[in-house]
Amino acid sequence: MKEVLTKYIPENAVDAVYELIKTYRVHFKIVNERVTRHGDYRKNPDGSHQITVNATLNKYRFLITTIHEIAHLVAFQKYGRFIKPHGLEWKHTFRLLMIPFINPLVFPVEVLPFLANHFKNPSASSDTDALLSMQLKKYDAPTNKVFVDELPLGSVFQIENGRMFKKGKLRVKLFECTDLENNKVYLFKPNMQVELLNS
Structure with a gap:
């Protein structure tokens, strides 16, 4: 498992993540991309724990994402099955589990x-935090996609389903398109990624 983890997470995080997987006896699976989610935790009928x-x-x-899903397991074990999936107990657990990794040996300084x-107050998905999401996407494999934020005003762009939009002005934190x-x-x-059609 350690050898597999080295392909997917920063080198200085491998030992600690491996220990968490071992401690909580997680059946850990790396799966093909799902558009709707980055990861998933479930407790199987036999009582075993699976994270994808x-x-x-x-x-x-x-x-x-891995720590996010392990936090679900730990929070349910500590506080019971009836807590909200992304409620206060999970937020507290996620924060505690992440603290050891938030350092320059694991993440880029920027x-x-x-x-x-x-x-300070983790959300159900790091994607909902636009600033963090845009920082993390800098390390994705190159694509022809750009952030709406990066487009010049008046640009025409296309989203995943083929619909086309023209970028308008910023309203508080969102763009009118x-x-x-x-x-x-x-x-x-x-931080929505789209395909620029003209400039």
Whole structure:
């Protein structure tokens, strides 16, 4: 398992993650990408614990996702099965489990302030934290996608399902973008990745 982990997470995190997997007797599976989630925890009918994490994640997001899912297991064991999946107990557990990893031996120095800020009150997905998400995506494999935040005003872009939009002004933290088919305005997060069609 250690050899497998070295391919997916930062080298200086391997021993500690391996110990967590061993301690909590986790059946750990690396799976093909699922668009709707980075990872998953479940307690099997026989009482064993299974965690799955997407193989396509960069090593920093893979580490955060792994600890996120282990935090579910630990929180349920400590506080019972009836806590909210991403409630206060889970947040507290996730924060405690992540603290040893939030250092320059594991994460790039430029990511650390965004991680520290995120873990003051961790959310159900690091994707909902736009600033952290944009920092982490810098380490993804290259694609033809760009962040909505990076597009010039008036740019035309396409989303996953093929719909096309024109980028408009920033409203508080979201961008107003017009659907070119129905002329309706939709709000986009700055860290949404899209394909630029013109500039």
